[in-house]
Amino acid sequence: MSRARSRALRVSLRLSTVLATAVLAGAALAGPDHRLPFGEPAKAKQATRTVTITMRDNEFEPDKVTVKAGEIVRFVVVNKGELLHEFSIGTAAMHAEHQAEMAMLMEHGVLTPTSFISDPSKIDHSKMGGMSMDEMMKHDHPNSVLVEPGKTAELVWKFSKATELEFACNVPGHYEAGMVGKITFAK
Amino acid sequence: MDSIEGSDAARLGLAACAAVLPALTLVEPVRAAETGHLHLFHALQVEQLEQRIRNGANAVAWEAHAWIGTDDHKAWLETKGEKPNGERPEQAEFQLLYSRRISDYFDGRVGIRYDVAPSPDRGFAVLSLHGLAPYWFEVDASAFLSDEGELSARISAEYELLITQQLILQPSAEVDLAAQSVRERGIGSGLGAVELGLRLRYELVRKVAPYVGILWERKFGDTADLAREEGEDADDLSFLVGIRFFL
Amino acid sequence: MTGRGFTFSRRRALQLAGAAGIAGTFSIHPGRRSFATAAREYELEITAGRITVDGISSKAIMMGGSVPAPTLRWREGEEVVIHATNRLDVPTSIHWHGLLLEGVMDGAPGFNGFVAIRPGETYTYRFKLRQSGTYWYHSHSAMQEQQGMYGAIVIEPAGREPVKADRDYVVVLSDHTQEDPRRVLGNLKIDPGYYNYQKRTLVDFFRDVSREGFWNALTDRLHWAEMRMDPTDLADVTGYTFLVNGRGPKDNWTALFEPGQRVRLRFINASAMTFFDVRIPGLPMTVVAADGQNVQPIRVDEFRFGVGETYDVVVLPREDKAFTIFAEPIDRSGYARATLAPRAGMEGPIPERRPRTILSMADMGMDHGESGHGGAADHGAAHAGHHGAGMDHGAAGHGASTPVGRPRRPFGWADAATPPGMKALAYADLRAATRNPDDREPTHEIEVRLTGIMERYMWSLNGRPFGKEEPIRVRYGDRVRIKFVNTTMMAHPMHLHGMFVELENGQGDRKPRKHVVVVPPGRTVSVVLTANEPGEWPFHCHLLYHMEAGMMTRFVVEPKLA
Numbered sequence: 001m002s003r004a005r006s007r008a009l010r011v012s013l014r015l016s017t018v019l020a021t022a023v024l025a026g027a028a029l030a031g032p033d034h035r036l037p038f039g040e041p042a043k044a045k046q047a048t049r050t051v052t053i054t055m056r057d058n059e060f061e062p063d064k065v066t067v068k069a070g071e072i073v074r075f076v077v078v079n080k081g082e083l084l085h086e087f088s089i090g091t092a093a094m095h096a097e098h099q100a101e102m103a104m105l106m107e108h109g110v111l112t113p114t115s116f117i118s119d120p121s122k123i124d125h126s127k128m129g130g131m132s133m134d135e136m137m138k139h140d141h142p143n144s145v146l147v148e149p150g151k152t153a154e155l156v157w158k159f160s161k162a163t164e165l166e167f168a169c170n171v172p173g174h175y176e177a178g179m180v181g182k183i184t185f186a187k
Numbered sequence: 188m189d190s191i192e193g194s195d196a197a198r199l200g201l202a203a204c205a206a207v208l209p210a211l212t213l214v215e216p217v218r219a220a221e222t223g224h225l226h227l228f229h230a231l232q233v234e235q236l237e238q239r240i241r242n243g244a245n246a247v248a249w250e251a252h253a254w255i256g257t258d259d260h261k262a263w264l265e266t267k268g269e270k271p272n273g274e275r276p277e278q279a280e281f282q283l284l285y286s287r288r289i290s291d292y293f294d295g296r297v298g299i300r301y302d303v304a305p306s307p308d309r310g311f312a313v314l315s316l317h318g319l320a321p322y323w324f325e326v327d328a329s330a331f332l333s334d335e336g337e338l339s340a341r342i343s344a345e346y347e348l349l350i351t352q353q354l355i356l357q358p359s360a361e362v363d364l365a366a367q368s369v370r371e372r373g374i375g376s377g378l379g380a381v382e383l384g385l386r387l388r389y390e391l392v393r394k395v396a397p398y399v400g401i402l403w404e405r406k407f408g409d410t411a412d413l414a415r416e417e418g419e420d421a422d423d424l425s426f427l428v429g430i431r432f433f434l
Numbered sequence: 435m436t437g438r439g440f441t442f443s444r445r446r447a448l449q450l451a452g453a454a455g456i457a458g459t460f461s462i463h464p465g466r467r468s469f470a471t472a473a474r475e476y477e478l479e480i481t482a483g484r485i486t487v488d489g490i491s492s493k494a495i496m497m498g499g500s501v502p503a504p505t506l507r508w509r510e511g512e513e514v515v516i517h518a519t520n521r522l523d524v525p526t527s528i529h530w531h532g533l534l535l536e537g538v539m540d541g542a543p544g545f546n547g548f549v550a551i552r553p554g555e556t557y558t559y560r561f562k563l564r565q566s567g568t569y570w571y572h573s574h575s576a577m578q579e580q581q582g583m584y585g586a587i588v589i590e591p592a593g594r595e596p597v598k599a600d601r602d603y604v605v606v607l608s609d610h611t612q613e614d615p616r617r618v619l620g621n622l623k624i625d626p627g628y629y630n631y632q633k634r635t636l637v638d639f640f641r642d643v644s645r646e647g648f649w650n651a652l653t654d655r656l657h658w659a660e661m662r663m664d665p666t667d668l669a670d671v672t673g674y675t676f677l678v679n680g681r682g683p684k685d686n687w688t689a690l691f692e693p694g695q696r697v698r699l700r701f702i703n704a705s706a707m708t709f710f711d712v713r714i715p716g717l718p719m720t721v722v723a724a725d726g727q728n729v730q731p732i733r734v735d736e737f738r739f740g741v742g743e744t745y746d747v748v749v750l751p752r753e754d755k756a757f758t759i760f761a762e763p764i765d766r767s768g769y770a771r772a773t774l775a776p777r778a779g780m781e782g783p784i785p786e787r788r789p790r791t792i793l794s795m796a797d798m799g800m801d802h803g804e805s806g807h808g809g810a811a812d813h814g815a816a817h818a819g820h821h822g823a824g825m826d827h828g829a830a831g832h833g834a835s836t837p838v839g840r841p842r843r844p845f846g847w848a849d850a851a852t853p854p855g856m857k858a859l860a861y862a863d864l865r866a867a868t869r870n871p872d873d874r875e876p877t878h879e880i881e882v883r884l885t886g887i888m889e890r891y892m893w894s895l896n897g898r899p900f901g902k903e904e905p906i907r908v909r910y911g912d913r914v915r916i917k918f919v920n921t922t923m924m925a926h927p928m929h930l931h932g933m934f935v936e937l938e939n940g941q942g943d944r945k946p947r948k949h950v951v952v953v954p955p956g957r958t959v960s961v962v963l964t965a966n967e968p969g970e971w972p973f974h975c976h977l978l979y980h981m982e983a984g985m986m987t988r989f990v991v992e993p994k995l996a
Contacts, residue, residue, distance in 0.1 A: 057867060058596055058731060082868070083730065092694075092752075103733070113730055113865065173731025176720035176748045178598025178696060226901070228623040258623075258892050258899070258984075291887045292662065319889055322659040349635040393621075393628055433624065 034142030038163035039089070041142045042156045047074035053167070053181075055147060057081035058174040060167065063181035072158045075167075079147040084114050086169045088144030089157055089183065095168045095175060098141065102170045111171070115148050144170075159185070229255040230433065235386075237429025239269070239402065246271040246425075254286070261286040263296065268304065276304040282313055293318030300331060305372050310334040323347070338366035339374070355396075359384040368409050373417065375409020388431055400427035474508065475515045480526050480551075480573075485582060487675055488682030492612045494582035495522065495573070501680045502606045502704065503571065503585025510566040510592040516559040518551060525550035525575055528559065529931070530587070531742065532569035532726050532949040535561040537969030540931050542574040545988065546969045550575055566591035567726025568700040568744045570606070577615040580706035580978050582680075584608065588700060589726075596867065597722045597748060599698035603689045607712075607739070607761055607770050609674035609705040610682075618671055619979055622891040629672040632765060632790060633664060657795070662889060663923055665793040668847070669765035670891075670924075670979060671707045676763065676770035683771040688778055693754045697774065698722075701745045706978040709925060709952075710739040710761040711850045711858075714774065715785045717757045719747035721859060727934065727947040728867035737859035738764070738850060740927035740952035742976035745859075749774070758782035764850070766790040788851045791844035798923050799956030847925060847955050861959075862939045864946035870936055872964040873943060876915035880906055884920045884928070884953060884975070884985070891983055893922075893975065899984025906973065906987060908965040910994040917960045918953040925954045926980065930989060932971040935961035950976055965991045 034041055051073055054061040058081070067073055077087040088098060105111045147153045159165075162185035169179040235250040248269040254261045263286050268279035284298030293316055300311040315329035326344045333339070345359035363379040386400035402425040406414050411421040478498050485494040485501045497503035497518075508514055520526045527550050529541040537546030539561045551557045566589045573583035586604040611618065621628040634655070642651035658665055681687040691697050699719075703710060713719075713736035720731045723746035737745060739761070751757055756775035763769070766787060773782055844851040852858045886893040898904055908914050916935065918928060929950045936945035938960045945962070953959045974986035 056594070056596070059594075059598060063598075173720045173722075173733050176696070176733065176750055177596065177722050177731040178748070228620055230620075230624045232624070258890055288890070292889060319662055321662060322656070323662060349633055351635050351637055352631045352633065393625075 036090075036143060037161070038091075038165060039143075039158050039160045042072045042158040044074055044154070044156050046158075047072045047156050050074045050076060052076045052078065053087065055079045055081055055085040055087070055169070055179075057083050058085070058169065058177045058179040060087075060169070060179060060181045064184065065167065065181060066184045066186050067159045068186050069159060069162045072156060075155045075157065076152060077145060077147050077154060078152045079149055082114070082149050083174075084111065084116065084146060084148055084171055085174065085179070086144055086146050086171055087153070087155060087167060088141065088170055089155070089165060089167050090143055091164060092166055095166060095170055095180070098144070099170045099172065099175055103172045106172050111146075113171075116146055159183075226257050227255070228257070229253070232433045234431055235267075235429055236431070237398075237400075237427045239425040239427055241423055241425040244271050246277070256286070259288045261294070263298070278302070279304040284313060284315065286317070290318070292320070296329075307371065309372070320344075333369075335369075337369055339379075340364045353390045355388050355390065357384075357386045357388065357398075357400075359386070363410075365410075368413075370413065373410065373413045375407075375411070375413055377409065378407045379410040380404060380406045384427075386427060386429075394433040396431045398427070398429050398431060400429070401425065402427055474512055476506070476517065478503075478516050478518045478528070479521050480518065480528075480583070481521045482523075485680065487610055487677065487680070488684040490612075492610070495526075495578050496582055497528065497571075497573075497585055501582035501584075502608070503583070505586040505588060505604050506571070507588045507590070508563055509590045510563050513560065513562045517556050518559060519556040520551040520553050523553050525552050526578060526583075527551060527574045528571055528583075529574035530559070530561070530569065530571050531929075532567075532744070533561070533587070534564045534932070534934075534967065537932065537967075537971070540969070540971070542931060542972045545931075545972050563589055565589060565726065567723055567728070568604070568702065568746050569726050570702045570704060570744065572704065574972070576982060577619075577978075579704075580609075580611075580615050582610075584704040586700065586702055596728055597698060597746070598696060599748060600695035601689070601691050601697040602700070603697065604679070604700045604702065605689075605759065605772065606677075606679050606702045606704050607708075607710055608677045608680075608703075609671075609708040609763070610677050611671070611674050613673065615706070615978075619891075619982055622670060622979060622983075626670070626888050626891045627664065627667070629670060630664070630666060631672060632666050632668075632767075634666055661798070663798065664888075665797075667793065667888065667923060668790065669707060669709075669763060669767065670977070672765065672767045674708065674763070674768060676705075676708065676710075676761065676768050678759065678761070678770050678772035681772070683769060686781065687772040688780070689759075689772070689774050690778065691751055691774060691776060693752055693776060695751070697749050697751065699747050699749065699759070701739065701747065703739045703741050703743050705741050708741065709764045709927075710770065711764060711788065712737055712739050712745075712759070712761045713785075714749060714757050714759050715782075717749045717751055717774070718857075719749055721864075722746050722748055724864050724946055725934070725948040725950060729946055730865045730867055730944070732859065732863050732865075733857070734859040734863075735856040736850065736852060738848075738952075740925070740950055740976070741978075742927050742929050742950035743948075743952070756780035756782035758784060760785055762788055764791070764847075789842075789844055791846060791849045791851065793923055793955065794846040797847045797955035799921060861937060861946075861952070862941075864937065864939060865941045866936075866944040866946050869943050870945055870947075872913060874913040874964075876913045876962050878912075879915040879917055880908075881917045881919060882906070882928075882973075882987075884918060884922055884926050886922045886924075886980075886983075886985070888922070888924075891979075893980040893983040893985035895973075895985060895987045898987070900974075900981075900986040901984065903987040905970070905990045907990045907992060909992050910965055910968050912965045913962065914965060915960055915962045917958060918951065919958050920953045920955055923955045924977075924980075925952055926975040926977065926985070927952045928974070929976040930963075930971060930973050932967045932969055932989075932991075933963055933965070935963045937961050967991060968993045 051065055053075055055077060079085050110117055145153045145155045165183035167181045167183060168175050231253040233251040237248050239246045239248050246269050250267040252263060252265040254263045256262055263284040265282040268276050270276040280300055280302045282298060282300040284296040286294045286296040289295045296315040296317055298313050300313045302309045311331040311333045313329055313331055315327060317327045320326050324344050324346050328342045330340045341363050343361040345357055348356040350356055361382040365374050365376050365379050368374060368376045382404045384400060384402045386398045388396040388398035390396040405422040414421055481496050483494055483496050484491050494501050518528050527541045527543050538548050539559050540546055541548055543550035569587040571585055571587055572579040586606055639651060675682050678687045718733050718735055720733045722731050723729060725744055751774060754776050756773050759772040759774060761770040850858055883896050885897045927950045934947040934949055937948050937951055938945060951959060951961055968991045971989045972986060973989040974981045
């Protein structure tokens with residue numbers, strides 16, 4: 001698992017140099033800039049609990065996670081499907097917004113149904129539709145990680161405040177098909 | 188009505204032809220029955236049933252046909268004629284034809300025609316080509332051989348111009364030709380008559396359409412002379428009021 | 435699920451065996467016998483009756499006492515037994531559209547040894563469900579399906595359902611007319627334009643003259659007239675009321691949801707003759723299955739829907755309001771309408787009707803530039819316009835030259851007048867959820883020309899109408915390519931019984947599996963299949979009057995030699 005995991009991270013880092021953090025940022029880019037209203041990325045060693053989430057086409061198993069406010073959880077995300085999936089923590093509204101961005105990345109060839117393109121020279125610039133790299137670079141999501149089929153990745157997250165949250169895959173169509181889970185805060 | 192033996196036989200043969208060939212077409216539907224598909228169709232269309240209003244001598248005229256059969260084989264019954272008001276019919280003909288599809292747009296037809304007017308009665312063998320020409324002209328070219336051995340032909344064409352979906356203008360033309368004169372029937376050899384019509388119909392529903400129109404008939408050559416001898420005009424303009432309907 | 439003449443019993447084989455003391459019970463039907471050991475057993479009566487659509491009563495033929503017939507909800511792996519009793523005074527049949535089964539159970543009279551069910555007789559269908567998804571069932575006897583003999587089949591997967599839905603509805607679209615279907619076909623034989631009330635008129639000519647100039651307008655008219663073709667020939671039959679689950683637009687069939695719920699809609703096009711453009715204004719749809727087979731989810735705003743096809747879509751209505759499910763026939767002669775609402779009795783707005791397209795010379799096959807394997811790609815609007823990101827590049831591929839906001843005149847069969855920025859599903863978008871099981875290259879190619887003589891309302895395959903057909907023969911296990919060449923100016927939804935075909939739409943080893951493939955006018959579309967279901971299968975256009983007029987043949991999979 002660790003080899004696959006490090007590959008996922010390495011690829012995400014390499015791609016991030018091109019598209020800045022794009023949607024692939026994940027735990028590796030944790031930092032004060034990545035704080036969100038309900039929480040922030042954290043370091044694996046700070047985690048008090050590990051939750052393993054299995055991804056299939058197109059669902060999460062389990063599709064419910066209970067956390068406590070202030071808790072730091074290490075999510076180990078295993079993609080057992082044949083498609084590229086995302087594990088993203090956020091509110092329903094955030095996911096809706098993120099889905100539009102993901103659709104755009106798919107449209108522009110940065111994402112394919114089974115992979116993300118790590119080599120900038122392989123990105124089809126003709127599909128960029130006049131969009132500049134700068135614009136693409138705006139997508140900075142510390143709360144999400146992309147996992148290619150057969151790979152494993154992890155995301156360590158500090159849940160600072162009880163909020164109505166979902167973990168979701170925002171690869172186009174997947175959320176709609178039901179690839180979303182509920183995060184409940186224990187009292 | 189006199190007729191020579193040979194043409195009697197020909198007539199019989201034609202009648203048999205017209206009756207038997209369409210019957211053969213019924214074989215197909217039987218084959219189709221296994222899969223429950225329908226292959227036999229029929230139609231009855233009264234194309235024209237009109238009052239012709241002209242100087243002095245108004246008349247009722249009709250043109251109708253019915254057919255039954257399959258895509259490839261059909262039996263046709265056609266009739267057309269004209270009957271001046273209060274008089275005997277001036278023209279009344281009936282055709283019974285076997286029709287066979289010979290191309291995408293054309294049927295070849297053979298059969299018999301029988302005229303009860305003008306007198307004397309006449310039987311004919313008919314060979315015709317009927318179909319849709321490019322640019323949407325519906326055409327019919329028929330050759331007739333009478334039981335007296337007289338040869339004649341008729342070519343007609345019509346077109347439909349949609350002014351709106353329901354208001355339709357239909358120009359039509361018909362040309363009669365004959366190889367020889369038949370004085371007693373008022374037919375001269377050569378180009379006999381030309382008929383140009385223009386009918387404007389309103390389709391209340393697809394199958395029922397009242398119309399108004401004009402019809403210009405012009406006789407030529409010997410035919411015109413014969414008409415004049417009878418005290419008729421060589422050309423004639425009529426106003427039409429009629430109805431077209433299908434069943 | 436209850437209706438007159440429809441009973442459903444759920445018996446476990448073991449319970450039954452226990453009660454009877456034998457391994458199964460034995461029931462005999464005239465000339466046929468079967469062992470009733472199935473988990474699910476149904477009695478389905480076929481009756482003549484009346485239905486009411488938008489307050490108007492009309493004659494109908496029903497299965498299980500309703501139109502549409504009761505939805506059959508089954509589970510993959512189950513064996514089902516259906517006792518179909520014919521209470522009509524003519525022979526009938528039930529065909530299980532899209533199901534993989536033994537030939538005789540397919541229910542098409544004259545094929546695979548199946549004989550139509552005679553009046554008063556009961557036929558027992560029995561088959562094991564080898565698949566999951568949305569399918570349907572309908573009569574395969576002349577002119578009965580369009581009188582109401584159609585219903586939905588929903589088969590749950592034996593394993594995991596990849597789509598999680600809070601609500602699951604079947605949406606059966608159909609076209610209903612008061613006219614006797616025999617009369618309809620008779621009228622078409624007399625005048626193929628009988629039902630077209632959208633022909634080009636003199637009024638249209640003058641309008642075109644003012645838009646395009648006199649010569650352009652005239653030349654265009656002459657081109658069409660020379661060929662004796664009509665560019666307004668989008669639908670052969672009109673006068674339809676378009677139904678959703680047997681309800682008219684005024685009846686307004688309604689499906690309920692709670693805001694935030696995930697709603698799965700299983701669309702089935704059970705029309706006789708109608709292609710629809712389907713949309714739910716304000717609610718993007720995610721297509722998750724086509725013809726019962728899962729596809730990778732694709733988010734669209736609308737889809738073009740061929741007769742016989744099915745599409746499963748998921749919608750996520752978040753607001754507490756009513757949404758209109760709107761399906762316009764491509765000739766725009768009316769609409770089917772239903773409502774998705776949080777509470778019964780609510781109504782969404784009826785969207786503005788789309789303009790009707792006009793056929794182009796390309797639809798006449800005059801331009802072969804776009805044909806080939808990707809020929810189906812422009813089924814629906816051409817390009818994957820992207821929406822929602824607030825970026826204005828969605829218009830690419832259709833009407834790109836037209837300024838946004840100005841009504842555009844649609845042109846060509848595939849043009850649904852999809853507004854810029856809206857995404858219409860294209861065949862090219864369909865990507866199977868799982869890899870195609872057989873990766874062999876086809877060993878041979880079969881060309882199937884879709885042929886017809888519109889003026890005579892004659893339809894055929896390879897120029898041969900059914901009854902004079904030359905069967906297509908393949909050997910069991912063969913991998914073959916079927917190349918559909920549409921030589922006509924109408925689209926034909928081609929349906930093969932018994933097997934799925936894989937549409938060659940550029941999706942590599944994830945070609946979508948379909949039982950109906952729409953072949954747009956003048957285009958070429960190719961599919962591949964593995965002939966792994968022996969039998970003599972109907973292969974036909976699913977436009978019922980085309981099929982009736984002869985657009986059908988036999989697809990024979992010859993058994994493997996011993």
